[in-house]
Amino acid sequence: MTTEQKIRVLIAKPGLDGHDRGAKVIARALRDAGMEVIYTGLRQTPEMIAEAALQEDVDVVGLSILSGAHMALLPRILELLRANDLADVKVIIGGIVPDDDIQALKAMGVAAIYGPGANTSSIADDIRQMVQAARSHNG
Amino acid sequence: MADLVEALLGGSLRALARLLTVIQNETPEARAALARLYPHSGRAYRVGITGAPGTGKSTLVNSLAKTYREAGRTVGILAVDPTSPFTGGAVLGDRLRMRDLAGDQGVFIRSMATRGSLGGLARATDDAICALDAAGFEIILIETVGTGQSEVDIARAAHTTLVVEAPGLGDEVQAIKAGILEIADILVVNKADRPDAQNTVRALQTMLDLGPAYRSNPWHHQSLSGILAPPPESEAESEAWQVPIVQTVAVDNWGTDALAEAIEMHHAYLGRSGKFRVWERQRLAAELSARLESALLERFVARLDTERLLALLDDLEKRRIDPQSAVETLLKEGDRC
Ligand SMILES: Nc1nc2c(ncn2[C@@H]2O[C@H](COP(=O)(O)OP(=O)(O)OP(=O)(O)O)[C@@H](O)[C@H]2O)c(=O)[nH]1
Numbered sequence: 001m002t003t004e005q006k007i008r009v010l011i012a013k014p015g016l017d018g019h020d021r022g023a024k025v026i027a028r029a030l031r032d033a034g035m036e037v038i039y040t041g042l043r044q045t046p047e048m049i050a051e052a053a054l055q056e057d058v059d060v061v062g063l064s065i066l067s068g069a070h071m072a073l074l075p076r077i078l079e080l081l082r083a084n085d086l087a088d089v090k091v092i093i094g095g096i097v098p099d100d101d102i103q104a105l106k107a108m109g110v111a112a113i114y115g116p117g118a119n120t121s122s123i124a125d126d127i128r129q130m131v132q133a134a135r136s137h138n139g
Numbered sequence: 140m141a142d143l144v145e146a147l148l149g150g151s152l153r154a155l156a157r158l159l160t161v162i163q164n165e166t167p168e169a170r171a172a173l174a175r176l177y178p179h180s181g182r183a184y185r186v187g188i189t190g191a192p193g194t195g196k197s198t199l200v201n202s203l204a205k206t207y208r209e210a211g212r213t214v215g216i217l218a219v220d221p222t223s224p225f226t227g228g229a230v231l232g233d234r235l236r237m238r239d240l241a242g243d244q245g246v247f248i249r250s251m252a253t254r255g256s257l258g259g260l261a262r263a264t265d266d267a268i269c270a271l272d273a274a275g276f277e278i279i280l281i282e283t284v285g286t287g288q289s290e291v292d293i294a295r296a297a298h299t300t301l302v303v304e305a306p307g308l309g310d311e312v313q314a315i316k317a318g319i320l321e322i323a324d325i326l327v328v329n330k331a332d333r334p335d336a337q338n339t340v341r342a343l344q345t346m347l348d349l350g351p352a353y354r355s356n357p358w359h360h361q362s363l364s365g366i367l368a369p370p371p372e373s374e375a376e377s378e379a380w381q382v383p384i385v386q387t388v389a390v391d392n393w394g395t396d397a398l399a400e401a402i403e404m405h406h407a408y409l410g411r412s413g414k415f416r417v418w419e420r421q422r423l424a425a426e427l428s429a430r431l432e433s434a435l436l437e438r439f440v441a442r443l444d445t446e447r448l449l450a451l452l453d454d455l456e457k458r459r460i461d462p463q464s465a466v467e468t469l470l471k472e473g474d475r476c
């Protein structure tokens with residue numbers, strides 16, 4: 001018996017600012033879209049995020065960032081994912097990111113960036129597409 | 140797949156994580172991998188942690204794992220949370236309480252969704268334990284879904300089962316109803332920092348004194364196990380295990396040393412009384428039985444003609460035949476082809 005290959009998503013809130021309402025909203029929305037969401041909560045360091053992504057074998061890492069610390073955190077997180085042989089894992093960001101930084105983050109390898117008003121069901125659709133593309137690419 | 144097994148045995152945590160995914164997806168590759176992992180398993184000690192929602196199971200796992208790490212033992216953790224029956228999705232939140240374990244290569248945490256299984260564990264839990272075991276983790280902690288119901292599955296999967304209670308949930312009464320005490324090898328009263336903790340301890344002690352039979356036998360209605368494994372001797376014949384009540388404050392790492400000691404005592408008891416081997420044979424017999432059952436059914440159903448099945452269903456619906464006679468008919472016809 002083979003069960004369906006569920007999409008697994010890690011939701012984390014790196015940085016030091018202290019509320020995770022946005023992260024919880026997206027976690028629930030993705031669950032309602034049929035995904036398995038590993039919710040790790042506040043103040044996750046890049047090391048903790050990469051380790052959890054490895055152990056949980058997730059397809060996607062979703063980061064909720066409000067503190068404006070994205071330009072400091074993302075290079076490190078992406079570097080650690082690559083170092084752990086997790087370059088295939090898609091990284092998406094939710095939060096307030098200035099236009100100037102969006103291009104820079106995408107150039108670094110961030111798959112998608114969503115502002116505060118983003119529609120959760122279209123985020124789920126994007127994730128499904130990304131994961132399907134990655135899986136068929138890897139055979 | 141061959142290389143994933145090799146890599147796991149060589150210590151690759153990435154390979155372990157990949158294999159756990161394949162195992163939970165129950166693919167044919169998983170079956171092949173498990174066949175190769177099995178000879179390397181059987182060394183780990185399995186501890187189950189169950190109890191009502193919010194009693195502090197995950198926090199306790201965090202604290203207990205730290206205690207084991209201080210003693211130099213490696214720890215694999217399986218944390219099970221429920222899949223939504225409506226969407227098929229799940230939020231797996233146990234890891235949130237285990238952040239103290241981050242950055243330690245001697246700990247591996249994996250969250251699992253139940254994916255439709257009802258007993259508080261995922262269907263692939265036994266196989267996931269096998270992978271962690273083969274990867275060399277010495278202690279495996281398994282946190283069930285917090286249903287607080289009688290979770291016989293965890294009693295079957297773990298050598299030592301902890302039932303976690305917390306004061307103020309009114310679950311003293313619930314526990315009797317659900318029969319969850321019967322699966323406890325150790326009762327943990329967590330949140331002992333709460334003022335009403337002593338009431339919970341007293342209520343549990345009273346219930347232990349009144350004594351429902353301590354773990355009669357979690358396998359009693361498994362068909363093959365009656366044939367293959369010796370029935371466990373009655374408690375009268377061997378020394379009986381006295382279920383201890385251990386108080387903890389998991390958030391402060393208080394009481395977990397004593398808890399680890401109680402687990403060790405239970406482990407020693409299982410060895411001394413011969414129950415360890417009985418348990419292992421019962422477990423294997425039950426697993427063999429369950430796998431045989433589903434394989435036989437699958438093979439049998441594959442030979443059946445769908446039209447014939449639908450016709451029988453019509454007959455059942457119209458009360459022309461009863462269900463047991465329908466089964467006999469199918470068996471007879473199945474034997475002929
Ligand atoms: N006061 C007190 N609170 C505790 C203690 N242990 C855990 N908690 C709190 O209890 C709440 C639930 O803890 P968890 O560890 O998530 O409980 P759980 O049993 O794993 O919950 P589920 O997995 O959802 O069933 C959290 O807010 C913990 O901080 C304790 O010893 N004392």
Ligand SMILES: [Mg+2]
Nearest residue numbers: 196197232233
């Ligand atoms: Mg929990």
